[in-house]
Amino acid sequence: MKIAEIKNRAFAMPLTSPSALQIDYKFKNREYLIISYETDYAALVAAVPEPLKVTSNIVKFEFMRMPDAYGFGSFTEAGQVIEVEFEGRKGTYSHMMFLDNLAPIAAGREIWGFPKKIC
Numbered sequence: 001m002k003i004a005e006i007k008n009r010a011f012a013m014p015l016t017s018p019s020a021l022q023i024d025y026k027f028k029n030r031e032y033l034i035i036s037y038e039t040d041y042a043a044l045v046a047a048v049p050e051p052l053k054v055t056s057n058i059v060k061f062e063f064m065r066m067p068d069a070y071g072f073g074s075f076t077e078a079g080q081v082i083e084v085e086f087e088g089r090k091g092t093y094s095h096m097m098f099l100d101n102l103a104p105i106a107a108g109r110e111i112w113g114f115p116k117k118i119c
Contacts, residue, residue: 012110020107023071031065044082048093052084060092066104075101077116 001015012018041057048054060081067074079097083090098119099105108114 012107018110020103020110021071025072025107026070027066028068028070031067033063035061035063037061047095048082048084052086052093054082055085055090056083058083069104071107072101072104075099075104077104078119 006015009015011022012020036058038057039059041054044054044057044059061078062081063076063078065076066072069075077097077099080095082093082095084093085091094114097108097114097116099108099116100119102118105116105118108116
């Protein structure tokens with residue numbers, strides 16, 4: 001397989017047989033509950049990979065109900081989000097995410113690179 005062919009076909013892994021479909025995913029009517037809490041700064045630094053820099057000891061734990069997700073159906077997920085900085089730009093690091101449906105786990109990992117696990 002040539003590099004140009006890989007670039008044209010690259011969507012998800014494995015390249016020749018991805019688990020996720022290449023469709024226009026849509027998420028409607030999402031419900032969120034986000035809890036912010038204070039934790040040990042050193043524990044966050046130990047969990048977040050370089051070159052990201054932890055910017056706060058406040059962590060958000062998110063609960064999300066996805067009742068109408070095109071391509072997946074209905075599912076629920078929860079996850080821990082940590083505030084970070086990369087080269088002076090602020091953002092968040094998704095430390096872990098837990099879902100109750102295998103299809104959005106595969107797509108979340110393969111397409112978008114989220115650390116999703118079944119629970």
